[in-house]
Amino acid sequence: MEKSDNFEEYEDPILYDKENEFYRDDVIFLEKWAKKSKGIIIDVACGTGRATIPLAQKGFNLIGVDLHKGMLREAKKKASNLNLQIEWIEQDCTKLELKVKSEFIFSVGNSFQHFITNEAQDGLLMSVNRHLEKGGVFIFGTRFPSSEELIQPASDEEFWRSYIDTETENKVDVYTISSYDPLKQVQHTTTTRKFKNWDEEVVDEVRTNISLRYTFPKEIERLLTMNGFQIIYVNKDWNETPLTEDSSQMIYVCRKVKNI
Incomplete structure (x- = not known):
């Protein structure tokens, strides 16, 4: 890249x-x-x-x-x-x-x-x-670049998916916030990963940003x-x-x- x-x-x-x-x-x-x-x-x-x-x-x-x-x-x-x-x-x-x-x-x-x-x-x-x-x-x-993906207005944080951390065997919930700039054809996304313990309590969060061209x-x-x-x-x-x-x-x- x-x-x-x-x-x-x-x-x-x-x-x-x-x-x-x-x-x-x-x-x-x-x-x-x-x-x-x-x-x-x-x-x-x-x-x-x-x-x-x-x-x-x-x-x-x-x-x-x-x-x-x-x-x-x-x-x-x-x-x-x-x-x-x-x-x-x-x-x-x-x-x-x-x-x-x-x-x-x-x-x-x-x-x-x-x-x-x-x-x-x-x-x-x-x-x-x-x-x-x-x-x-x-x-x-x-x-x-589907219309369904790109014509949506900027969203609040939405749940995307969950997966099990192979090291800790605990659940990780992943959320995203996305907005699309039609002039530059670029989608800006903030991803939040919420790491949980055995009791399903959030013990850590990691937030990252990425911009991708369609x-x-x-x-x-x-x-x-x-x-x-x-x-x-x-x-x-x-x-x-x-x-x-x-x-x-x-x-x-x-x-x-x-x-x-």
Whole structure:
């Protein structure tokens, strides 16, 4: 991701893993494409290696790139514990200089939304283009800008979900407050995590802020074309379901057709 105030949401990499490590739909999908490529695979905005590490465990050669020191530190620790040889690189993904080209680059976890300006989106796609071989594949996901999601007025704190902390085995309730800026197409969200004890009493609270860009399908189509990509297809999920107007996600599979 590019450097921004969004770092706040990722200041606790261990908490991030507790809440996200279980998700594997994208990894299963990426493995199918990894088998079609040769050489190094690049995970852009890799975070703690949620997708990088399981692909490396399957025998693929991976580079993970991110700008957040803490997330990369945790990724390195996890890979070392598993004796995996993954190259972890701290760089701004809008200005990549990896001195290597790949047949396959991906970015998951809706990381595309962290590039909230037009310049940042172009920078990301140009960086990916420069590091892809001609005919190489770029796969990324981003949330679908549905009217249901975006036309709602700024809300009071709303309950989102609960989960069980794997370390303490206690419940964590998660609440959010969101507001959408239609001029910038950016949604600002404050997330509050309320940690409970065995008696269901709140014993700690953590509050973080994040801002995410929503980009419409026709915008992305133009962005990709301008930056040397051809869309192979776009789906609504990692199970290859075609995109519909009621989608919550957009999964793009693109091919580099020209240098930028």
